[in-house]
């Protein structure tokens with residue numbers, strides 16, 4: 362997500378790390394421990410962002426070693442607009458890799474819809490990410506990671522034979538997996554050469570210590586911590602409440618990843634549960650397409666066509682790409698639409714129901730021979746290794762699995778859980794940590810069942826393709842007395858995917874006075890993915906609902922890895 366946070370560069374620039382080209386020539390971060398600076402946010406056009414402040418806090422680089430120096434955490438604050446002001450809510454947009462400064466300064470009002478206007482919204486770029494320093498700069502030449510990845514499996518995805526009994530499928534996947542392993546190894550060795558030990562300071566354990574440290578700077582000693590985390594932000598939330606169980610104020614995790622699996626299992630073993638609702642969401646896509654008909658969903662031949670028939674045509678097209686990739690001469694970056702890329706496109710699209718009309722249009726165009734929209738969308742929103750720096754510093758070290766082991770687990774998951782297994786390995790780049798070159802100063806691995814001084818609110822959708830309800834139920838089971846689970850009956854990633862006034866009311870009540878939904882509470886959503894079906898969005902709905910269709914939705918800020926920006930900006 363390179364563009365949105367550029368607006369804040371002016372406010373936070375000043376002591377950027379410099380690399381003189383040789384290994385380990387990392388300048389120390391400037392500033393004095395405990396400094397807290399917040400002043401105006403200057404947009405790229407030179408204008409001040411209204412109502413928002415940008416700045417930074419200087420925190421310990423290594424909480425176990427005071428002599429290691431300091432880190433600079435970029436901050437963005439959107440003040441409470443109602444009084445009396447109740448305090449500060451830290452927010453995180455997910456990823457890992459999602460910068461939070463822009464989330465607070467641009468989406469502050471949308472967050473206040475969820476938590477109440479009497480709270481300040483405090484976003485921060487977690488260490489290693491965005492404007493915070495040390496920055497993750499493993500690939501130093503411009504475009505060099507792009508060049509490194511282009512058309513490799515990490516870019517184009519795995520091509521999977523539609524015929525699972527095809528004896529050529531397994532050897533093909535194993536060869537592809539060997540490439541992937543070597544690519545992980547190469548990129549992490551590049552990082553070892555450019556960043557050396559500096560890369561070990563990223564990671565969620567240090568990030569939650571930063572939250573605690575900054576909260577004390579903002580609100581004083583022993584003040585409680587309030588937090589709203591989406592997607593990977595729910596991992597951060599679980600670390601936060603378990604590392605600081607006595608400091609929990611109001612904490613919401615929305616779109617839940619199981620932090621225990623995140624910390625303790627290699628990704629290929631996590632995906633079984635990760636993908637629990639993915640194919641169900643895919644089915645809903647075709648049901649909604651059928652309901653709305655060809656005017657909004659050109660994949661349908663007629664309104665109320667059998668959704669299975671629509672799905673069969675799409676699957677035949679995607680599977681056909683395995684043997685015959687589509688030439689795409691007119692993409693921004695001309696190339697080929699492969700089976701792996703098509704699956705990545707669909708998987709990314711499932712998470713954002715508001716993009717479904719565009720997803721349908723892009724697919725229909727490709728089925729008619731023009732794959733440019735699909736290829737442009739999956740072409741990377743390039744980042745450095747920020748995400749690996751978090752996931753590999755978080756993951757418990759494990760014995761390197763062989764390519765065969767990963768492939769056999771993948772084929773099994775493909776058969777029993779989801780056709781998107783091999784897509785998630787690429788779209789959620791947390792793999793290859795067996796080659797990670799450093800060990801972080803601290804790595805929290807549990808327990809995840811601490812007794813909290815205030816309960817946490819967990820929100821899960823019934824059909825979230827990335828963070829299924831089973832995860833929310835599992836995390837609730839770790840914290841039976843210290844949490845409540847609110848279920849939103851809807852599709853998409855996090856409760857912000859489709860607006861539910863009911864969910865918003867529960868969230869606001871929790872932040873207002875700690876009221877939790879009764880066990881078993883299920884909220885309905887107030888809108889549908891395809892606009893023709895959402896006429897019921899009434900003019901008296903709250904502002905979040907009124908903003909539907911515009912650019913400014915909270916879900917627009919959720920950070921979803923390599924192709925999230927393109928997903929949101931589809932034609």
Ligand SMILES: *[C@@H]1O[C@H](CO)[C@@H](O)[C@H](O)[C@H]1NC(C)=O
Nearest residue numbers: 411412413414438439440441
């Ligand atoms: C936000 O509130 C703080 C006091 O908590 C104040 O110093 C600051 O000027 C306010 N910022 C804006 C943009 O209103």
Ligand SMILES: *[C@@H]1O[C@H](CO)[C@@H](O)[C@H](O)[C@H]1NC(C)=O
Nearest residue numbers: 382501502503504505506507
């Ligand atoms: C890439 O690097 C070259 C040489 O260092 C420089 O002239 C050019 O402006 C850079 N391009 C971008 C897009 O940063």
Ligand SMILES: *[C@@H]1O[C@H](CO)[C@@H](O)[C@H](O)[C@H]1NC(C)=O
Nearest residue numbers: 522523524525526527528529
């Ligand atoms: C799948 O592959 C097997 C083994 O090659 C073959 O016998 C079978 O006909 C194939 N099925 C389809 C639907 O192509």
Ligand SMILES: *[C@@H]1O[C@H](CO)[C@@H](O)[C@H](O)[C@H]1NC(C)=O
Nearest residue numbers: 577578579580581582583584
């Ligand atoms: C917070 O605690 C620190 C060290 O325990 C102390 O030096 C500082 O004065 C305290 N600050 C406030 C505002 O109480």
Ligand SMILES: *[C@@H]1O[C@H](CO)[C@@H](O)[C@H](O)[C@H]1NC(C)=O
Nearest residue numbers: 633636637638777778779831
């Ligand atoms: C999802 O998880 C539930 C509970 O573990 C299980 O019963 C169900 O079969 C899973 N569904 C898929 C598609 O894996």
Ligand SMILES: *[C@@H]1O[C@H](CO)[C@@H](O)[C@H](O)[C@H]1NC(C)=O
Nearest residue numbers: 550553554557796797798799
């Ligand atoms: C990382 O670099 C250090 C210092 O050059 C070296 O000793 C170490 O073996 C490297 N680690 C890996 C995994 O390449």
Ligand SMILES: *[C@@H]1O[C@H](CO)[C@@H](O)[C@H](O)[C@H]1NC(C)=O
Nearest residue numbers: 621807808809810811812839
């Ligand atoms: C918390 O979980 C650990 C395993 O991670 C278990 O040994 C312990 O008994 C659990 N504690 C409680 C209070 O349930």
Ligand SMILES: *[C@@H]1O[C@H](CO)[C@@H](O)[C@H](O)[C@H]1NC(C)=O
Nearest residue numbers: 866869870871873874875876
């Ligand atoms: C908590 O706050 C909500 C929202 O303001 C309100 O509807 C509810 O009555 C309050 N509950 C209690 C117990 O104060």
